[in-house]
Amino acid sequence: MAHATVRDVARMAGVSVASVSRALNGSTSVRSEMRQRIEAVAQQLGYVPHVGARSLSMARTHTIGVMLPDLHGEFFSELVRGIDREASACGLHLLLSNMHGDLHRASEVMRTMRGRVDGLVVMAPDLDVATLFGGLPATIPAILINGDAGVPGRPALRVNNHAAAVAMVDHLVDTGRRRIVHLTGPMGNVEARDRLRGYRDAIRDHGLTEWVIEGDFSEEAGLAAATELVGRIDQCDALFAANDMMAITAMAAFREAGIAVPDQLAVAGFDDVPLARFVSPPLTTMRVDVSGMGARAVRRLALIINDQADDQELEPRLPTLVVRQTTSLNHQR
Amino acid sequence: MAHATVRDVARMAGVSVASVSRALNGSTSVRSEMRQRIEAVAQQLGYVPHVGARSLSMARTHTIGVMLPDLHGEFFSELVRGIDREASACGLHLLLSNMHGDLHRASEVMRTMRGRVDGLVVMAPDLDVATLFGGLPATIPAILINGDAGVPGRPALRVNNHAAAVAMVDHLVDTGRRRIVHLTGPMGNVEARDRLRGYRDAIRDHGLTEWVIEGDFSEEAGLAAATELVGRIDQCDALFAANDMMAITAMAAFREAGIAVPDQLAVAGFDDVPLARFVSPPLTTMRVDVSGMGARAVRRLALIINDQADDQELEPRLPTLVVRQTTSLNHQR
DNA sequence: CTGTTAGCGCTTTCAT
């Protein structure tokens, strides 16, 4: 036999479907005698409300869609963790969807969320968000987590990647480093571009010479950059990678090559993923509070969904410097 | 104005809703002249199908629910990654839900998935799965990822934790270790219990003495255990932790205390999370292929949903030993 | 307080 429905319960209890609905949803206007009978029957029939039907009827799914570029690496798992934490605190379910593939496909997927979710959390640092949101009806709430980029009319959580990169370079210079290499993220990524800009501006302000290696946030890029630097190790004294993962793999490669970190070469990352504390030496990095960002996004989205969003501007977040490699070149020379 | 519906499109195109539905879903029996007109109108109206309504009508959501104990740590992010990978390969969406809280609440949440999902992937190593599944209608497909435990009538992906723990102890003994400490997971967790059993059996078989510290898979437990061992460092030569996270934090604490790993004390973990390769020294561990397990679960579930599931027994998986700390006590003494 | 009835937006017989 298939699933019991409200109608089954109603018939068996000898009442109307409306009463069943009322009783089971805790409406006050129902005699307790009747409520008990209905609950008993529901219990006996193993009745479980069909949430999909309810959603259709109430135009509320209590679900938010989460669109991410990828689920690889600690950055995204942290983000999802934060999102999940807050979502369940708000009584919201999470519909996960990562947009492997092109802009067109991603846009299609976003569309497809209609009727499944009450709102969207979107992170798409490497896509053109304007056209990504183009197909989306303006009525569906959405919040963007996207570095400095945004799309008009849509709220966004921002991170001041430029200032953070400047801060990191300043720190490296403060500790005596002068020949600082920057390993970038993929140039299609806004955040990576902003970090690079920050690096360049800071290097220029300090009167130093820039040295940029193009990477893509991947382990392989970290390895490749390290390999390249090993051969010219006497020409540099610090590596500032645009994310932790590349910094960490580079460090592993340096260790392999017998290069002392940070004595010979300081290594810094970006994000402060959990892993950063555990490698040795631990990684100096810019803490973005990724999971907190996910949580804030959800909280904000929940407000929008409930029409309680204040118009308060969302302040761009400045990552904080986390110094874990303490050797300073000034002191040891 | 609200969203355009089939009816809006139908009216504007001067056809029936049925035709709209047929045209937009690629039914063959519709004249191309009409299809074009409908598509044009849909386009113009910015019509996006309401997936929720379609789901209700077709009794298919193309979504699977994922229930996990927690989202903390690399183990779960790896699992979700694998699940996600396979799900999107199968054209399925993912409804994430972690069961913070008691059995009752978890069971409630599972119920609440009815009408939202076509099937469920459940991992609940620390709950009584029998009663967890009690409330769930037998008709809804579900697959369990739960170590050695299972519930009758429900397919499950198994991991042979016992044999794996034995293999690890064997390995440690092979490399000259004799006083092997086991740091357990939480005793409410089946997998943790099975690993402990494996450790005990192996230790006994080798005629050694067991030394068990109770932990709970957390970073703190790893730290606490390490602190305890530092004081008695001359009485042990290996630490076998029930998961990687504890092993890794313990290693960090040992380093802090000036204890040489693995020369003085070998450290081994369980799971082979990505992080295990990057700590130094890298961690010897049992590889579970967590993300692969997630993927297999989804693939299997997809088959069940489509009534294509063969009755083939699901072979319990034996984790593979990954040796990364190579120092053997035999050679150096 | 309870029952009747009309939807929510879509698919799908069943006629035509």
Added chain:
DNA sequence: ATGAAAGCGCTAACAG
């Protein structure tokens, strides 16, 4: 090939 109408399972007016 197309249209009318009957649901999918639920909630919410609107009457009584």
